[in-house]
Amino acid sequence: MKKLCVVLLTSLLAACSSSDNIVTNAFRTLDTQFSDVAHLSAQLRSDQVKPVSLNNLSFQIASLDSNNKIDITASSPVINFPEGNSFVAALFLPESINRFTFVLESKAGRTVFVPSVVFLNENNQQIARIDNAQFNAKGFFSIERTFTAESAQAIRYILVYSKNSDLDGRSELVDPAREYELSKGRELSEQSFPKLYTKHSPIGHLNIQFKDVFFSAQAINNQGTKQNKVTMVKSAPLVKPPTILSDTEVFYLQQISKAIKEGNGLRAKSLVEEAERAGSTKAKSHYIQELDKQL
Known part of the structure; x- marks a missing residue:
């Protein structure tokens, strides 16, 4: 079971469901906070959903110098992946990049979207994928991967989805106060320090960043003759x-x-x-x- 270490505010603890101790985050949008997760998951597994092909998928142009905040909702397009249908976030990289670090955070509250990421070339062939999202100290399911040289230059499309097998799970939220008491060897009751969980959901909130972005540039040697050698030119801000x-x-x-x-x-x-x-x-x-x- 995946665990998450977050600072749980008093107000947040007060918002926990008394029945199953599911955290409700008041800062999240109402549609995600109160959506029937089980219904959406069942809908994805049924014949009611008509997946779109990659050729008909609308891609969001990736911002390389600011955050890409994306809400995956019940209105998002559905793609049929090998692991099953999933609502998807789709990004397009408009530039030829020589190096970048991909950072994704999926917010956790009452529910959390467990992300898997596929990186494709211009022919929709897979260049890389990431499945090992982990909770970070800020309270997000997090992914970070650096791409260099050949792989970075080849990536044109990025798809973020959730595996069918992840939809029925839940992850435990670790209360620092509870962990502190346990470290002191004290016995705790479920009434005073209940375990808190976040349900896995087919929808959620994503924040995607591209850090340490470098572009290819044509180098000119001391004699003024052009060469096809690649040099690293970091943009700050990006040009x-x-x-x-x-x-x-x-x-x-x-x-x-x-x-x-x-x-x-x-x-x-x-x-x-x-x-x-x-x-x-x-x-x-x-x-x-x-x-x-x-x-």
């Missing part, structure tokens, strides 16, 4: 390359078309702005053309 990669621009244009067809004008405009910041010269005209098709 986007002056020209956009062709496949990145194609991806933006596809996502703009998809958003307009779905009637999501705000997302389409946001994608146009993102694309232009990344160096696209076609996004705005493509956006207008797609709008004209809807008339």
